[in-house]
Amino acid sequence: MSLSQLRYFVTVAEEGHVGRAASRLRISQPPLTRQIRGLEDELGVTLFRRTPRGMELLPAGERFLDAARDVLAGVDRAVALARTDAGGPPRPGGRG
Amino acid sequence: MSLSQLRYFVTVAEEGHVGRAASRLRISQPPLTRQIRGLEDELGVTLFRRTPRGMELLPAGERFLDAARDVLAGVDRAVALARTDAGGPPRPGGRG
DNA sequence: TGAGGTTACGCCTATCGTAATAATG
DNA sequence: CATTATTACGATAGGCGTAACCTCA
Numbered sequence: 001m002s003l004s005q006l007r008y009f010v011t012v013a014e015e016g017h018v019g020r021a022a023s024r025l026r027i028s029q030p031p032l033t034r035q036i037r038g039l040e041d042e043l044g045v046t047l048f049r050r051t052p053r054g055m056e057l058l059p060a061g062e063r064f065l066d067a068a069r070d071v072l073a074g075v076d077r078a079v080a081l082a083r084t085d086a087g088g089p090p091r092p093g094g095r096g
Numbered sequence: 097m098s099l100s101q102l103r104y105f106v107t108v109a110e111e112g113h114v115g116r117a118a119s120r121l122r123i124s125q126p127p128l129t130r131q132i133r134g135l136e137d138e139l140g141v142t143l144f145r146r147t148p149r150g151m152e153l154l155p156a157g158e159r160f161l162d163a164a165r166d167v168l169a170g171v172d173r174a175v176a177l178a179r180t181d182a183g184g185p186p187r188p189g190g191r192g
Numbered sequence: 193t194g195a196g197g198t199t200a201c202g203c204c205t206a207t208c209g210t211a212a213t214a215a216t217g
Numbered sequence: 218c219a220t221t222a223t224t225a226c227g228a229t230a231g232g233c234g235t236a237a238c239c240t241c242a
Contacts (some may be wrong), residue, residue, distance in 0.1 A: 001171065006174075017196085018197060018198095030199080031234075050196085052242065053195090060179075060180070070170050070174070071174055074163065079139060081159040082139045082159060083156075084156070125222075126208080126209075147216090148217065149221080
């Protein structure tokens with residue numbers, strides 16, 4: 001499980017369409033399909049129902065979507081907290 | 097930034113020692129050092145102070161530690177939620 | 193036939209482990 | 218010299234893109 005997989009999953013869930021999601025993520029469909037598939041495989045849970053119209057979120061997927069968004073938001077929060085200037089010395093080569 | 101980096105960081109923070117942290121993580125010191133360094137570089141923030149006795153958490157590191165734990169807990173929660181049996185069909189080849 | 197998701201294959205990057213190096217006291 | 222973190226170098230695994238394939242209506 002990786003943060004990329006979580007981002008990919010959220011995008012596919014939002015678009016309901018691998019092609020559109022891939023476009024938004026600036027990657028091609030195959031790696032996106034594989035990552036979603038790998039995520040499902042690792043979880044042991046089917047997150048989407050494949051239809052001729054696209055990807056339909058299953059109940060397990062909806063529950064996971066909520067938690068995945070929380071994780072990604074937590075990452076942003078962590079980064080912001082670390083970068084909060086509170087007397088820490090700047091790194092040489094940092095964006096300072 | 098990766099979930100591995102977050103796990104590595106939390107372990108080093110808890111041990112205050114790259115060697116012990118690496119042992120707990122079942123990897124060797126060099127990759128652990130590199131991942132911590134890469135994390136600091138990506139954040140643009142120094143998280144630890146290197147001393148002859150080990151790794152000492154700086155203020156930015158303490159703030160990040162709290163948030164990193166939250167992220168990792170969120171991942172566990174997401175997995176548990178997805179696996180919550182609520183009528184979802186089992187995957188063929190799953191761990192059933 | 194058309195739309196959409198999936199699999200096969202090759203390339204590139206990232207990560208790991210072993211060995212060697214630098215700093216501290 | 219002893220301890221700890223870091224860098225150099227080669228091997229392995231994972232991710233991406235192009236091309237080809239399967240499924241459904």
